Amino acid sequence: AFAQNNETGSKKVVTIAHRGASGHAPENTMAAFQKAFEMKADYIEIDVQLSKDGEMVIIHDTTLDRTTNGTGSVGDYTLEELKQLDAGSWFSEEYAGEKIPTFEEVIDAFRGKIGILIELKSPELYPGVEEKVADALRERNMDKPKNNKIIIQSFNHESVQTSKALLPTVPHGVLAGMSWADVTDEELAEFAAYADYFNPNMNLLTPELVDRIHAAGMEIWPYTVRTQEQADHLFELGVDGIITDFPEYVYDHPVKNG
Ligand code: G3P
Ligand code: CA
Numbered sequence: 001a002f003a004q005n006n007e008t009g010s011k012k013v014v015t016i017a018h019r020g021a022s023g024h025a026p027e028n029t030m031a032a033f034q035k036a037f038e039m040k041a042d043y044i045e046i047d048v049q050l051s052k053d054g055e056m057v058i059i060h061d062t063t064l065d066r067t068t069n070g071t072g073s074v075g076d077y078t079l080e081e082l083k084q085l086d087a088g089s090w091f092s093e094e095y096a097g098e099k100i101p102t103f104e105e106v107i108d109a110f111r112g113k114i115g116i117l118i119e120l121k122s123p124e125l126y127p128g129v130e131e132k133v134a135d136a137l138r139e140r141n142m143d144k145p146k147n148n149k150i151i152i153q154s155f156n157h158e159s160v161q162t163s164k165a166l167l168p169t170v171p172h173g174v175l176a177g178m179s180w181a182d183v184t185d186e187e188l189a190e191f192a193a194y195a196d197y198f199n200p201n202m203n204l205l206t207p208e209l210v211d212r213i214h215a216a217g218m219e220i221w222p223y224t225v226r227t228q229e230q231a232d233h234l235f236e237l238g239v240d241g242i243i244t245d246f247p248e249y250v251y252d253h254p255v256k257n258g
Helices: 030-038 103-110 129-139 157-166 185-192 207-215 228-237
Strands: 014-018 043-050 056-058 115-120 150-154 172-176 197-200 241-244
Touching (some): 030 043, 056 103, 056 129, 103 115, 103 129, 129 157, 157 172
Parallel strands (some): 172 197
16 A cells, blocks of 8 residues: 555555664664664654553563573563663674663654554553553544554564454454464455555465465565565565565565566
8 A cells, every 4th residue: 555656657565664773773773763764764664562661662682681681571661760771782882882762752853754563562461551651642633544664563463453443444463373374265255354564484385375365355574575586586475565684675676476
């Protein structure tokens, strides 16, 4: 729906920078989002969780250990405590001092500059996260239809339905891991009742499944591309967007038969 047109009028594959341009800068930091913007990606993808005091924070793992100098569960720490952590040094010394951003910081810095694909990460751990995201978007009039380039997705499909009910004019997506390899047309129709995007693990896709997802009325944005060969394979399958750590592998490529 948000694909750009090139000179020939054909649709282009949407470039989504996974956790920001996370091949180039530490994932889910302002540095990675800024890099994605500078690289002219169409969207940044961000993972939203809640701190102990109910603040929306942007981090992928439900524990701090891999991407910060903290340890233990994200939800066991207050925002003030999380803000003390270094979320950049693990990637490279150049990024020492990068902080875990809040959801509000990211949307205030980047709305209108680049699209934002919001993943509700493990929402079963964070009751009420859908309402908090909805409130933050509504306060800023970011829930209005048309060209806002805001999409909400989750592997937790109940959470996607909850969010869609709160924000009926915002496009939503279902994330699909490998357990959905045998998804039926009936299941695709159920997803399409509330979702505009079916975003699968890239290894799930076959030409036949691509056709069936499109026939159900959803766009396909697979994850996570980390090589040019993977991107080329997905171009050939006719996907609509690609979620990638390296935006440079994707942009300006026309959608096959688009
Ligand atoms: O946006 C899709 C992708 O981010 C889902 O997997 O584990 O990177 O959040 P993960
Ligand atoms: Ca994600």
